[in-house]
Each structure stands twice: as C-alpha cells, then as structure tokens.
Amino acid sequence: MSETESRPTNFIRQIIDTDLAQGKHTSVQTRFPPEPNGYLHIGHAKAICLNFGIAQDYDGLCNLRFDDTNPEKEDIDYVHAIEKDVHWLGYEWAGDVHYSSDYFDQLHGYAVELIEKGLAYVCFLNGEQTREYRGTLKEPGKNSPYRDTSVEENLALFEKMRNGEFKEGECSLRAKIDMASSFMCMRDPIIYRVKFAHHHQTGDKWCIYPMYDFTHCISDAIEGITHSLCSLEFQDNRRLYDWVIDNISIKTQPRQYEFSRLNLEYTVMSKRKLNSLVEENLVSGWDDPRMPTIAAFRRRGYTPASIREFAKRIGVTKMDNTVEMSVLEACIREDLNDNAPRAMAVLDPIKVVIENFDQDKVETLNVKNHPSDESQGTREVPFTRELYIEAEDFREEANKKYKRLVLGKEVRLRGAYVIKAERFETDDQGKVTTVYCSYDPETLGKNPADGRKVKGVIHWVSASEALDAEVRLYDRLFTVPNPGAADDFHSVMNDESLIVIEHAKVEPYLVNAKPEAAFQFERQGYFCLDNQDSVEGKLVFNRTVGLRDTWAKIEAK
C-alpha cells in the first residue's frame, strides 16, 4: 500500500524539533520498553510506531528494552513473542535487545549512592503500615520511624537485604523525599523490595529488585535516551523520574513526555480483561482473531503496513480518546484493495445447472487477479455445467433494485457468461436447492450483441472443481462501544462474534494460499489462510474484514 507520505506532526515531534534547533540534542534516541508479562496489543502498536517512527524520521535510534524488574510476573516466552511482534510491524531496534536487568549492578550502585547522600533508607514498616503512613490524597503522610537511621546503618541494612537476610515484605529501601508531597509518588517511594524470585535473565543472582520508578529513568539515562515517551498515567511519576536523575551522579538527562493511550471501540485493552477472555475460553487464545493483540491481527490478515497507517491516522496527543473501529478497517481495506489478489468463494452454496452446457466439459477461463492492476496477472478458473452460487444471489422474484439472479431474468457470472434462470427446485422447507439456467455462449468477455443490458454480476465456483474450505467470519467481540465501562463485560459480549462456515466452496487456485496472505473473495471481503488450523487437506480461511456494503444499507431501508 502507499502509506501516507507526509510525515506526521504532533506535540512530541514539535518538542524534538525545538530541542534539535536549540542544540539541546544533536541526535534522537528513543526506546520501546514493554514489560514481558503479556502479549502486545494495538495500543502497544501505537507506542511502537511512535518511538520507532520518530527514530526513523530523525535518523535516530530506537532501543527495544524489556522492563523486567518484576520477575514474578514475567516470562521469557513473552520476550520472544514481543520481539516477533515488533519485527513483524516492520521495525528494527538499535543493536541488541536491552533489559533493565542488564543494569541491576549499576542500579544497585546508584541506590547505595542515594543512601550515602542520606537520600534513601531501609524501612521496616510492613505493607499495611506503609499505606497508613502514606496519608491520603487530601492529607499528608507522616514520616516513617526508620527515616532517620544513620547512613552507616542503612548501608549495612541494605547490604543485608541484598544478602537475603530479610524476608519478603519485611523491609524495603525507600527514597527520602517528602511525606507531605501532593504527588503521592513522592511520599518516600519504595525503590527496592525483597523478592526471592528466579529471574528469566539474571537467574538467582538477586533477591532484591528495583522498582519501576527508580529503574526506568536510570535505564533511559544509561542508554542515552533523549526523549522517553510513555502514557498519560505516568505524568505524576515524572517528578520522581526527574528527582532520581537529579540526585545521582549520572551525566545524561533524558526527558519524559506523556501521550494518551489508544482506546478502540467494541474491544478492551486492559491486560486483566484480555487475560480473562483467554482464561475463561471466551476466545481460543491470545491470537484469536477477535482479540486486539498484534498476534491476533496478524492471524486475522491485517498487514503491518495497515497497522502503521492506522497509528499514523489516529495521531498522538494528550487527549483521552476512543477511536472508531472504522478507522482501522479503512486502513486494512485500503491496503488489501490495492494488493490482495481476487478469488471467488461461495459461502452458502446453492447449485446452478447450465442446461445448455456440455455435461462433461471443463472450460478453462482466464480471469484477472485484480480489476485495475494488470501486473497481478490472471489465473485459470474452471467453468462447468454445474456451479455453485450464493443462496442470497437468487430470488424467485424481486424488484428492480435487486441486481442478481431472478427467475426468468439474466445475470453475469463474474469473469464468465451471462446466464438466465429458467426454473428452480426447493427442498422440503422450501429453500432453493438448484436453479436451472441457460447460458449465452456469446457473452464471454463481452456484452450481449443485441444490446441487452445485464447489470448484475455474481460470483460462482465450479461444483466439480471447487475445493471445500472452512471459513470463519469474525465480528466485534462486544455489543457496546465501550465494554470496559460495563459492570461485567461478560454481559456485553457478542455471541455472534465468530460464525464458522464448515463447507464453503472455493475455487481450486486457492489450494496454493499461504498462511496470513490475503485474498479478496469477490463481493464478500478480504480473507487469509489461518496460520494455525489450516493444514494439508483442510483449508481454513479467516475473514479479515468485509467489503464496504452499501447494499446492506439500501436493503435495511
């Protein structure tokens, strides 16, 4: 696709422009810093495109850094999944992957430095007491009784913490700042806690782990990050970020800027809710095509370019926002309209018998793979006496607005002939099973010579040559735009978010389909082969997104 050529403009890029113009920086260094405790979702994609996009446009660098300071919640599997997602989106990080845990020795050193400066102390208040001492939003906290322990003793105590001489929760290292600060995070925040946990990178080397606020700013400084971009909820934390940097002997001064997270209509983005969808088997897994995860979008048939374009279109601001699904859908349709080869598939088949076509003949038709892009070539599509068409494409009678096959009238078979419905058969329930037609052999690749107008065009496949395929039609997971606001999201789940069509009929050329590669099934939408369940002998297609359907609107009126 042709991604919008113009460079995005947003308040962060304006800050960078100013910094560069004023000589505050000569180059730009950003980072994408996920905690490896889950799968990336479309909201992370926004952050990835922001950070890597800025690095690209400013000839700078963007690091991939795993913010792995809480081993209990993290797993090496997530780091691999995240690396894959970032690469899939089309980005390359600078040098090796970084980990906050790479800096545990240095972090420890800076903690000791704070203690030596009288700016940190070991506190033996338990969790409950710590909370009580912290005060409330409107009332100041009070000083910990351990706040005035001598530097020497704190040094010894911290050493004992490090050596595993205290139990988890027994004590913590706290920065000595201001228990009356209006910023809750400045009320002597805990910067190290005891955890006898095995770490996926550092093994059992440590039994104390640094907290986010202490770690992140120092990691940024160590890596020479110039602009540290994070989401809005860290605005208060910026005061602590700056306090730490200002009070340790480190030369670089990274700056933190905050932007708003992405919210998407009809889905949820919180890790907790996504996790329960998986845990409760409400979806098949983290990559269930209905999920908002990167892995799910990949499996569903979204392209990296479409996600990047989406990130560009939604912009970057500090405003709370909830983007409509239609923006995402427009991005993938735009890409796939240009790039997806066309094919024909019949999802709800009824038989058509062309009575004046030879019984055993298989005519090979050459059909264009793309209506306007000649470079995509043609393919061979077999035409036979018996075909399948979509059940909804035939009616015994209909008004002039219905441009499909009607008894006694003509319609064009896409890429083939004009046919006329002569009679039909139904089953016991009255459902049409077979339509007997005649075809006009003079209409292949041209209109009827006598000037008859045939305005309808329908898709079809050869009954004998078509392949069986399972087709999965996905829809939004929830019935309301903001399911996150519901008391119980279970009550607003869309029970028709997945419709499985077991026996769809697809044209034979689709046997060559590759996982995740898109096709447009003409008149229906964009589909790709499922990357998990499609195996030799069993084709499984996922609907990425339907075509715009103005007929549905007309019909609804």
Place this chain on the structure above:
RNA sequence: UGGGGUAUAGCCAAGCGGUAAGGCAGCGGGUUUUGAUCCCGUCAUUCCAAGGUUCAAAUCCUUGUACCCCAGCCA
C-alpha cells in the same frame, strides 16, 4: 482551593493573535463484468461556558464547568 492532566464536528485531529487543515464515518451524484474500487459534490459563521484584552481571539487574561490519572513492596 490535595495534586497532576485534557476540552476544536458522530470519532480521531491540525491550528501556536490575522478570520476553523486533513482522515474516518455520514449524505447526494457519476463510472464500473465486485452493490467493491475510483471520481465529483456535501458535511463547524464556530472551537466546554461566561466575562475581559485587542482593529482582530479556538489561540492571551479571568472565573467557572466537565472528564481522565494518582493513596501497589505493579508497570
């Protein structure tokens, strides 16, 4: 009067004292062997509200209002 943030169309979003970009969605029309695509047209006399400054205000000032975030040894 705890603090930190944000208010521009249905949804995103430009705008940075000189008279409201763009995208998505919608609506109307044209082309079309996909009811797709494509093309054309249309869509904020007004920027949360009310005052004020100014020749000129979405932009500056004042006072309000609404919404989001902060009291994890999570990130």
